[in-house]
Amino acid sequence: MTADRNRNPRRLAEALQAIPGVRTVTERNGALWVDAPLLQVEAMAAAMADLGIRLGTVTAIPHAGDAESTVIYHYIDEHRVINVKTCTRNGALASLAPTVRAASWAEREIRDLFAVEFPGHPNPVPLIRPDGIDTATLRAAMCRPAEVARKPVSPLASPSANNPARS
Amino acid sequence: MPYSFPLGPYHPALEEPFKVKVQCRGEVIDSATVEVGFSFRGIELLAQKRNWVEVITLIERVCGICSNTHAMTFCMAAETIAGIEVPKRAAHIRTIIAELERLHSHLLWAGVGAEDIGFHSLFMEVFTLRELVMDTLEAISGNRVNYGMNCIGGVHRDIPDPKRHLPALDTLSKGLAEIVIPTFTENPTALTRTRGVGRLTREQAVEWAVVGPVARASGLDIDVRKDQPYLSYADLGFESVVRPEGDVLARVVVRALEMVESIRLIREALLSLPAGPLRATQGVPEIPSGEATIRTEAPRGEAFYYVASEGGATPARVKIRTPSFVNIPAIEAMVVGQPLADLSIIQASVDPCISCTDR
Numbered sequence: 001m002t003a004d005r006n007r008n009p010r011r012l013a014e015a016l017q018a019i020p021g022v023r024t025v026t027e028r029n030g031a032l033w034v035d036a037p038l039l040q041v042e043a044m045a046a047a048m049a050d051l052g053i054r055l056g057t058v059t060a061i062p063h064a065g066d067a068e069s070t071v072i073y074h075y076i077d078e079h080r081v082i083n084v085k086t087c088t089r090n091g092a093l094a095s096l097a098p099t100v101r102a103a104s105w106a107e108r109e110i111r112d113l114f115a116v117e118f119p120g121h122p123n124p125v126p127l128i129r130p131d132g133i134d135t136a137t138l139r140a141a142m143c144r145p146a147e148v149a150r151k152p153v154s155p156l157a158s159p160s161a162n163n164p165a166r167s
Numbered sequence: 168m169p170y171s172f173p174l175g176p177y178h179p180a181l182e183e184p185f186k187v188k189v190q191c192r193g194e195v196i197d198s199a200t201v202e203v204g205f206s207f208r209g210i211e212l213l214a215q216k217r218n219w220v221e222v223i224t225l226i227e228r229v230c231g232i233c234s235n236t237h238a239m240t241f242c243m244a245a246e247t248i249a250g251i252e253v254p255k256r257a258a259h260i261r262t263i264i265a266e267l268e269r270l271h272s273h274l275l276w277a278g279v280g281a282e283d284i285g286f287h288s289l290f291m292e293v294f295t296l297r298e299l300v301m302d303t304l305e306a307i308s309g310n311r312v313n314y315g316m317n318c319i320g321g322v323h324r325d326i327p328d329p330k331r332h333l334p335a336l337d338t339l340s341k342g343l344a345e346i347v348i349p350t351f352t353e354n355p356t357a358l359t360r361t362r363g364v365g366r367l368t369r370e371q372a373v374e375w376a377v378v379g380p381v382a383r384a385s386g387l388d389i390d391v392r393k394d395q396p397y398l399s400y401a402d403l404g405f406e407s408v409v410r411p412e413g414d415v416l417a418r419v420v421v422r423a424l425e426m427v428e429s430i431r432l433i434r435e436a437l438l439s440l441p442a443g444p445l446r447a448t449q450g451v452p453e454i455p456s457g458e459a460t461i462r463t464e465a466p467r468g469e470a471f472y473y474v475a476s477e478g479g480a481t482p483a484r485v486k487i488r489t490p491s492f493v494n495i496p497a498i499e500a501m502v503v504g505q506p507l508a509d510l511s512i513i514q515a516s517v518d519p520c521i522s523c524t525d526r
Contacts, residue, residue: 029247029459054376056462057488059473074460074471074488078394081460083473102376105496106488112204128204128525138212 012051016082019047031081039086044073045096045103053077055096058106060114064143067091069116088116095121113138169197174510176205183521187498187514189507196502196510201495207525214485219245219319220451222482227313229487230523232275235268236465238317241485243397244474245319247459249452255399255441257321262399263436264307264316265463266429270300270339272466273422273429276518277347280419283512284360289350296342299335306332319454321446329437336430343430348423352416361416365501365513368413375497379468379490380425381517383409384417391464403435415516422518454478465490467518489523 009032013025016032021039025032036044048055053075061070068088073096075082086093095118096103107118108127115136118124129137175186184205190197210229214222227238239261246253253261274297281289301311307326308314316322326332351357367377372385382389390407392400408424410417458475468490475484494517501513 029457031460054373056376056469056471057486057492059484059486061475061484072473074473076462076469076471078389080395081462081471083460101374101496102493105492126204128207130204138209142212142215 012077012082015047015051016084019044019084021086022084031083034082034084036084036086039084041073041086041094041096042099044084045100048075049099051077053082055100055102055106056081058103058110060110060116062114062139062143067115069110069114071110071116091115092117092119094119095124097121097123111135114142115139176202183519185495185519185521185524187502187510189502189510191507194507196505196507199499199502199510201498203495203521203524205525206521210526211485211487214482216481218451218480219454219482222485223317223319224315226485226487227315227317229489229526230520231312232272232520233268233465233467233470233523234313235264235316236463236470237487238315239265240461240463240470240472241474242317242319243463244459244461244472245452245454245476245482246447247461248457248474248476249319249454251320251447251452253321254444254447256325256443257445257447258398259436259440260322260324260326260445261317262403263326263433264304264314264322265398266433266436267300267304267307268314269429269466270426270433271297271304272518273426274300276422276515277351277419280512280515281357283515284357286350286354286356289347289354289357292342292346292350296339296347299339299342303332303335318446319452320448321444323445325445326437326440329440332437333434336434340427340430343423343426348427351419351423358416360509360512361419361516362414364415364509365505365516366412366414367497367501369411371497371500372413375493375500377468377494377497379464379466379494380418380421381468381494381497383407384421385413386411389469391462391469395462397463399436400432403432403439405432415512418516454482467491467520467523468494487526489520489526491517491520491523495519495524 016025016034020043022034022036024035056074056076059072071086073084095107097107105127107121110116112126112129169192171190173186173188176184186202188200217225223238226241227234229237274293278290278293305311308316367385369386372382372387388409392405393407408421410421454476456476456478461472463470471488473486474482477483498514
């Protein structure tokens with residue numbers, strides 16, 4: 001599954017650097033990190049397919065100040081993880097699902113939770129969001145600063161819904 | 168005349184809620200659509216509202232079967248960010264628990280699989296063996312599930328008398344060799360329900376990006392323990408189990424032979440347990456700013472974690488991709504052209520975990 005050329009880290013880094021939109025390729029914490037704010041995601045998918053590297057999953061990190069999100073494509077060549085980090089533009093990124101089947105559920109989940117749109121997705125129906133619930137289920141809650149919630153109440157609960165028994 | 172019906176979310180084959188919407192022509196399945204999300208818990212968000220120690224407890228509840236995998240993988244990510252190297256003894260103990268968990272998971276699956284093909288006596292035999300594994304896990308950790316063994320920097324509990332657990336492994340080896348493996352691979356009832364059923368070709372396995380026993384049963388020799396060794400796997404040596412057939416029987420055989428390899432790994436680890444501390448740090452270590460991605464081989468396949476820290480008391484982001492999240496969609500490819508009666512065992516052969524998938 002993995003092409004032998006991927007065993008050579010220098011050649012792999014060169015191939016990653018050639019993807020349109022890639023700014024830097026660095027190695028840290030045992031993985032390759034590709035910084036590409038203006039990444040052309042379809043070109044990345046084509047390059048990874050050519051290298052025989054599979055898509056593991058996609059992470060979205062919503063930004064607090066606007067409707068944008070950091071999106072990290074986690075590729076796996078079986079011997080290392082390659083993390084390609086980009087950013088949404090107007091809250092959207094082109095869908096990889098038409099050519100990369102593994103992207104389908106990941107993109108649908110991200111759309112449900114963070115309202116990131118993936119134009120071109122062949123089946124953009126909710127994955128984990130029930131009918132009648134808007135997208136961005138977790139966006140606002142996840143944008144709040146990460147801090148320890150001292151009381152064991154759900155961060156989704158509204159202040160008015162506090163349970164007196166817990167106070 | 169074509170017809171369709173929903174199988175689930177209340178399920179005849181599994182105790183967890185997921186739905187397979189099936190299109191049939193007579194008794195043959197034309198297509199299927201899998202739906203999940205009925206038990207979404209928002210654990211990734213909750214992980215941003217707990218401190219690093221509390222998150223271990225939270226993350227261990229992602230799954231009731233591969234609970235140790237999740238707690239361990241999260242700890243490994245935090246250790247990577249903080250540059251903490253786990254002591255050798257702790258790595259060995261983590262390996263032992265991880266492989267016991269694999270035995271627990273595979274035996275649970277074998278029992279459920281036996282039940283799904285109506286082989287109740289085999290179910291009883293398998294679950295009798297599984298109790299040995301549960302007893303061993305309880306003897307080591309104090310718990311039958313959610314073992315609470317992991318902390319950032321090592322493990323909470325020692326294995327003070329490793330040889331005490333060897334007789335259970337001997338009994339387990341005997342039971343697998345004399346009952347479970349021959350019954351699944353030679354009994355006509357079991358073979359009729361599994362051979363040539365629910366095939367996923369190697370090309371389809373690549374296309375759907377499946378992992379773990381499902382991938383290895385379709386000829387893909389991928390296993391994190393071999394490809395990117397962690398814990399003590401490089402020291403103990405590891406042989407992956409691969410079959411080319413891609414059917415339900417191949418998935419059964421892969422899991423069965425993996426149990427034999429797991430027993431060997433546990434035995435080797437118990438007999439070669441190095442002396443030394445259980446933790447690299449005292450107290451709760453500070454996790455500096457940084458991010459890490461970690462893969463481990465859970466019983467159902469590759470578990471993937473992305474963890475980011477901003478140097479605070481709580482993680483800034485925890486992303487969890489479980490093996491079931493990528494294996495379950497491939498059911499749609501496995502069932503096409505198959506008899507409706509085989510749907511139950513085909514979907515069970517993936518060993519789907521909805522708790523993991525929904526998180």
